[in-house]
Amino acid sequence: MPPSSDPPTSDIPVPSAAHRWRAFWVCAAVATLTILDLSKVNVALPSIEDAFDSASTELGFIVSGYVLTFGLVLVPMGRLGDQRSRRALFLIGLSLFTLMSLVCALAPNMTVLLIARLIQGIGAGIQMPQVIGIIQELFRGDERGRAFGAFGAVIGIAVSVGPTIGGLAIALGGAQDGWRWIFAMNVPLGIVVIALAIWLLPSLHRRSRKPLELDPIGVVLFGVAVLSLMWPFLFTTGSPGDNPLRWGLLVVFVLFTAAFVVWERRYEASGRAPLVPLRLFRISSYRNGTLLAVAYFAAIPAMFLLTTLFLQQGLGLEPVFAGMVTIGFALASAVSSWIGGNLVARIGRPLVVWGLVVVLASAAGLVAIALWVPPPWTAWAMAVVLTLGGVGGGLVISPNQTLALADIPVARGGLAGSVGQLGQRIGTAIGTAIALSLFYSTIFRETGTASDLVVFHDAYAFGMIAAALFLALAFLVSLVDLSSRRRRR
Numbered sequence: 001m002p003p004s005s006d007p008p009t010s011d012i013p014v015p016s017a018a019h020r021w022r023a024f025w026v027c028a029a030v031a032t033l034t035i036l037d038l039s040k041v042n043v044a045l046p047s048i049e050d051a052f053d054s055a056s057t058e059l060g061f062i063v064s065g066y067v068l069t070f071g072l073v074l075v076p077m078g079r080l081g082d083q084r085s086r087r088a089l090f091l092i093g094l095s096l097f098t099l100m101s102l103v104c105a106l107a108p109n110m111t112v113l114l115i116a117r118l119i120q121g122i123g124a125g126i127q128m129p130q131v132i133g134i135i136q137e138l139f140r141g142d143e144r145g146r147a148f149g150a151f152g153a154v155i156g157i158a159v160s161v162g163p164t165i166g167g168l169a170i171a172l173g174g175a176q177d178g179w180r181w182i183f184a185m186n187v188p189l190g191i192v193v194i195a196l197a198i199w200l201l202p203s204l205h206r207r208s209r210k211p212l213e214l215d216p217i218g219v220v221l222f223g224v225a226v227l228s229l230m231w232p233f234l235f236t237t238g239s240p241g242d243n244p245l246r247w248g249l250l251v252v253f254v255l256f257t258a259a260f261v262v263w264e265r266r267y268e269a270s271g272r273a274p275l276v277p278l279r280l281f282r283i284s285s286y287r288n289g290t291l292l293a294v295a296y297f298a299a300i301p302a303m304f305l306l307t308t309l310f311l312q313q314g315l316g317l318e319p320v321f322a323g324m325v326t327i328g329f330a331l332a333s334a335v336s337s338w339i340g341g342n343l344v345a346r347i348g349r350p351l352v353v354w355g356l357v358v359v360l361a362s363a364a365g366l367v368a369i370a371l372w373v374p375p376p377w378t379a380w381a382m383a384v385v386l387t388l389g390g391v392g393g394g395l396v397i398s399p400n401q402t403l404a405l406a407d408i409p410v411a412r413g414g415l416a417g418s419v420g421q422l423g424q425r426i427g428t429a430i431g432t433a434i435a436l437s438l439f440y441s442t443i444f445r446e447t448g449t450a451s452d453l454v455v456f457h458d459a460y461a462f463g464m465i466a467a468a469l470f471l472a473l474a475f476l477v478s479l480v481d482l483s484s485r486r487r488r489r
Helices: 017-039 042-052 055-083 085-108 110-138 142-185 186-200 214-236 245-268 278-282 283-313 320-326 327-347 349-372 375-407 410-446 452-488
Strands: none
Touching: 017 055, 017 110, 017 142, 017 186, 017 214, 017 283, 042 055, 042 110, 042 142, 042 320, 055 085, 055 110, 055 214, 055 410, 085 142, 085 186, 085 214, 085 278, 085 452, 110 142, 110 327, 110 410, 142 186, 142 283, 142 320, 142 327, 142 375, 214 245, 214 410, 245 278, 245 320, 283 320, 283 349, 283 410, 283 452, 327 349, 327 375, 349 375, 349 452, 375 410, 375 452, 410 452
16 A cells, blocks of 8 residues: 555654543544434334334434435545544534534424434534544554454444433433434533543644545445445335335446446546545455444344334333343443453454354344243343343454554554444445335235234344344455465464
8 A cells, every 4th residue: 555645643742641541532422422323213213203203214214314424424534534633523523413413302393303314424424533543543552452442342332222322311201202302412412522522632633735635526426326225225115105116226326336436446546535545455454354344233233223123113112121122232242342452462353253153143042032032021031142242242343443454554544444434334324224124014014914923023033134144244254354364374
């Protein structure tokens, strides 16, 4: 990989250890706010459906639309942070995210909620690559492994405890307006973190004489490709009114993906900075780590979403109790992420392989419980299995992050990290869209032909098949990467 044209990291004073870790916890707080909104909104979908009489496609956009806009701005903002001020972009993104949270909380109808949710995703996409870039730049060597271990623990907790927080908000705010509390809680928290960021974050300002290059054509091509892939699944309801022509958009996906690759190669060959620097993927550790993360994040948020929907709509569990089922995963993944971050330098990729084995087993266990465990015990049994899954999940996220970025120059850390985050967010958007389409289309197709419980059993099982396939893909990639590393040694 050619050296970065940006000034070397050594030109920027490195703060003391105490200051580095204070800055880290500010970054972790922002990551928590951002990732929580990927999972805590899940339990609010039935309440939002009742409040606005929403269709399943609109509910899908509440989840996937946020993730889509989040993902599309990650890479341009990662590059902008690499070239200019990460701290300034951090504050801009956090402020926009906080403001749009307020608009979501006050939304008078579904249209306003959807628009605010999309813009909220843009705010998240501005701030998140700065979080990765700041951590990558502040920490070195074994300390970086510990930092990413702690960061993985934070992400694991945020993803897993989100449904519980969302359920508590609905319980406190009531069935009608409790979903508004889910968005409203971001506002005071966001204001506090903005103040802490102004006080504690180092500037890490880069002065570059090169003009900014954000590759807008690449952004458009990539956005159309991803949207055309998601669209058929978002609009699959299982009803006779589903337009079969929607699957023709998969042809559009192939064409725009090919156009995107061609454009990016030509854009980079001309000496400019593309949206996705394809040469990064010549580094096998980064390529494999990124693909693994895409598949893993396509599975896990979808698995949580399907589980909370099944418990709420299938078994009639209150949102707060449905959300609490994932607490064990949160706690277990927090501990194992920290352990994994400290062990990854010694053990390497086998740590991730075994983590994925445990997560795959937990996904199979969840389906078996839904089908065969009596309803009064289902939530308890799922909580136990998810706790075991959390042990494996913690050994995947932070070790894989460290391994994927190990061979990336620090000056490219923000860009490489944001490309990885882009893959995770797009994976989440596609995974949840596919899982929701299978879940709701099964309900629509089987309603009236069997008991409600059987219908939701089938819907959950079909949705979880998608999650399991994504996990199997992540496992396959981990084996390929392990084999590649052993051959190089």
